[in-house]
Structure formats: C-alpha cells, structure tokens
Amino acid sequence: MMIKSNHSFHMVDQSPWPLSAAMGAIILTSGMVSWFYTFSPSLMIIGVMTLMFTTYQWWRDISRESTYQGLHSIIVMKGMRWGMILFITSEVLFFFSFFWAFFHSSLSPINEIGLLWPPIGINIFNPLQVPLLNTIILLSSGVTVTWAHHSIMEKNHSQSLQGILSTVILGAYFTALQAFEYLEASFSLSDSTYGSTFFIATGFHGLHVIIGSTFLLVCLIRHFNNHFSSYHHFGFEAAAWYWHFVDVVWLFLYISIYWWGA
Numbered sequence: 298m299m300i301k302s303n304h305s306f307h308m309v310d311q312s313p314w315p316l317s318a319a320m321g322a323i324i325l326t327s328g329m330v331s332w333f334y335t336f337s338p339s340l341m342i343i344g345v346m347t348l349m350f351t352t353y354q355w356w357r358d359i360s361r362e363s364t365y366q367g368l369h370s371i372i373v374m375k376g377m378r379w380g381m382i383l384f385i386t387s388e389v390l391f392f393f394s395f396f397w398a399f400f401h402s403s404l405s406p407i408n409e410i411g412l413l414w415p416p417i418g419i420n421i422f423n424p425l426q427v428p429l430l431n432t433i434i435l436l437s438s439g440v441t442v443t444w445a446h447h448s449i450m451e452k453n454h455s456q457s458l459q460g461i462l463s464t465v466i467l468g469a470y471f472t473a474l475q476a477f478e479y480l481e482a483s484f485s486l487s488d489s490t491y492g493s494t495f496f497i498a499t500g501f502h503g504l505h506v507i508i509g510s511t512f513l514l515v516c517l518i519r520h521f522n523n524h525f526s527s528y529h530h531f532g533f534e535a536a537a538w539y540w541h542f543v544d545v546v547w548l549f550l551y552i553s554i555y556w557w558g559a
Contacts, residue, residue: 307368314355321347364524374531381535395498402490420483424555438467439544452527461517468510475503512536
C-alpha cells in the first residue's frame, strides 16, 4: 500500500551509520589517549578505519537518495544549505579560538619565554619560502574550484571535471608541502607557547585541507558518473563553500602567524 506524503521534507529511513559514527568517534578518541600513554596506535587505527567505513557507507546512501531516488527536493536542499552555513560558522568559531590563543601569547609575552615573541631559541619559518608557495597554491585552488562550479552551471562536463581534478591535485600538493615543512621544523609542539599555538593552528588547518580534498575527491567521482546537473549539484556546492573557507583561514594564518608573528 502506497502512503502519500503531505509535505516536501525528506523523512530519512532508519540507518545504522549514526550509531556506527558515534562508536568510531569514541574508539578514535580513546585510541589517541591510549597512543599518548602506551605508544600503541592499534585502537586509534581501528577508530579511523571505522569512521572511514561509516563515512563511505553514509555518503553512498545520501548520494543514492539524491541522485536515484529524487528525495532531495528544493525545500530539502534549502535545509541542507542552512545546515552547511551553520557548520562553517561553527568552524569559524573553532579557528577563532586558536587565533585568540596566538595573539594573547604574542601581544604580551610572559617571563617564561623571555618577554619576547618569537621566544629565544625558536628558528621561525621564512614567510617568503614554503608558506608563500602554499598561499599561492591555495589561492589557485580557489580559482579552479570556482571554475569547476561555473562549468557545472553552464553544463560543461569536461571543464568542470578538469576544475575539480585540478583542485584535488593542488590540495594534495599543499598537504605534501606542509608535511615537508613540519619535518624540516627546528621546533616542536612542546617548544613553548609558540610551538603549541603554531602546530595546533596550522595542523588543524592542514586536517581541514585533507577533509576538503576528500570532499572534492568524492565530488570528482560523482561528477564523473554524471550525478550532478546544472541545477542539482549541492554536494559539490557545499564542498566548494568548505574549500573557500579553508582558503580564507589560511590567508589569516599566513598573515598573522607566518608573517606578522615572525
């Protein structure tokens, strides 16, 4: 017997993935604590694998709801847009706390670090070398993701595919350069407030670049399989918003930590 819906909203089916994600998150956090104390990453790896499996399955179901079942109506997509806006707002506040910690420590250095910023003994990065290259890379990726977005709206499949692929490559290049920068660093997370604020702020940004690159990689696969149209492509649009947010955060990081903080 068919049940007729009297509303335009999408009432999701029962799913095991919220429970699976919660279990993966608690295993991951517990595993990280265990890793810090016992130097055994086994439990953390299990948590990461659980979250990766859950993410794949959950995104697969959402893609099916949108592409094949037609459940993402205009009203549903409007709700998703507001959800993404609120999520990015929470991320802005998340990074605001790191900037607050950095400026609190740098504008009034305490006695323990010699009343100087950067502290004595800290060999900082040259802002005109790898950090500037990373800035150019992320700004270029912002251009390519915008190019891809306009190409999708203009029904140009090949150019949008090239734009998304270029953005993913630039994101991977940024991550590789940041990893190289960390390996070459003369200070660590435990070297005074400078080391902790530097690695926490830039490290979490690097994590967001990896997450954003994953979003765009999924969009690349979906676009290759013709999941997007000129009027129905919010999955990519949300990934593009997130990527622009990552770009803007990096500009603030570069200006404040690499350039001004030096």
